[in-house]
Amino acid sequence: MPVPTTASLSSVPQATGSGSVDVTVVGSTNADVTATVPRLPGRGETLLGTSLVTSPGGKGANQALAASRAGATVRFIGAVGDDDAASTALSYLRSDGVDLSAVLTRQDAPTGTALIWVEDSAENSIVVIPGANRSLTAQDVDRVADDGGLEGVVVLQGEVPAETVARAAQRAPGRLVVNLAPVIDVPVHVLLKADPLIVNEHEGVEALRILGGEPSGSGETAVVGALLAAGVPSVVMTLGARGAIVGDPSGLRAVAAAHVKAVDTTGAGDAFVGAAAARLAHGAGLDAAVSYAARFAAGAVLSAGTQSSYPQRGASLPTLDEEGATC
Structure with missing residues (x-):
């Protein structure tokens, strides 16, 4: 991990939202380099692609933009390098009015980069080089929290160091949303404060491992039930085209997906998380927030790109199918 230098905000474009903050996202921001290919190449194979695009990304930044597009006032806490890629990585957040005053510039690490291959089938494969994201520290979170910068619903993911995630969870004054993606070994207290914990099936199994539990x-x-039994306040398990399962002390419920023809699924999970957080911040119940998030994520797969595909505020969203996940 690079040794963090003194943070400087001078080269980071500022965009301060007006009024109180509904959602604070602590997480990663990247410049995505996306290649479209007919299929993934085999080992040792050279394959001709059809396009190459550089655009903003990173799970934290994606979720922050999704929350903003879903109607929330958002603050983003993250780190970028002192390089040209930083401007690209923050461009959509800046233009959408997300508060970037807590984004730090590192002199000794580049802005994070994600290398993405999107197949004609709309499925994708991703390699992330974290760069400056690795230098976001627990002490950075403390400085922001001490200044009152952790407000509203706090959203965390796994593309920054585990100790940073742990401190943000500890300092979050209100509701905490944790998306354990990618899976990192966070302390148990992070998962026991998550309301909800948003995971896919693989991530749910790994979260259960961290908690020391086993499905019955x-x-x-079974995994959702075991997470609840281990003490997680609420769980949302995303199931792709089959919808999602919502679990809390009142039981387990299925939420359908929207039936759409996907063009590019990159960033759909982040769209779901950000949209759900925005609805929770505005007082929606968990089921209603998840239903809206499923529609928002469906809208995000209808065009190519990650942040560029996220529906604008007030846009018409796909409707949910009658059938989807079952409990």
């Missing part, structure tokens, strides 16, 4: 049976519902 097989399948998604």
Whole structure:
């Protein structure tokens, strides 16, 4: 991990939202380099692609933009390098009015980069080089929190160091949303404060491992039930085109997906998380927030790109199918 230098905000474009902050996202920001290919090449194979695009990304930044597009006032806490890629990485957040006053510039690490291959089938494969994201420290979170910068619903993911995630969870004054993606070994207290913990099935199994629990049976519902039994306040397990499972002390419920023809699924999970956080911040119940998030994420796969595909505020969203996940 690079040794962090003294942070400087001078080269970071500022955009301060007006009024109180609904959602604070602590996480990663990247410059995405996306290649479209007919299929992934085999080992040792050279394959001709059809396009190459550089655009903003990073799970934290994606979720922050999604929350903003879903109607929330958003602050983003992250780190970029002192390089040209930083401007690209922050461009959509800046233009959408996300508060970037807590984004730090590192002199000794480049802005994070994600290398993305999108197949004609709309499926994708991603390699992330974290860069400055690795230098976001617990002490950075403390400085922002001490200044009152952790406000509203706090959203965390796994593309910054585990100790940074842990400190942000500890300092979050209100509701905490944790998306354990990618899976990192966070302390147990992070998961026990998550309301909800948003995971896919693989991530749910890994979260259960961290908690020291075991499912009582097989399948998604068993994992969700075991997470609740281990003390997680609420759980949302995303199931792609089959929708999602919502679990809390009142039981488990299925939420359908929207039936759409996907063009590019990159960033759809982040769209879901950000949209859900925005609805929770505005007082929606968990089921309603998840239903809206499913529609928002469906809208995000209808065009190519990550942040560029996220629906604008007030846009018409796909409707949910009658059938989807089952519990």
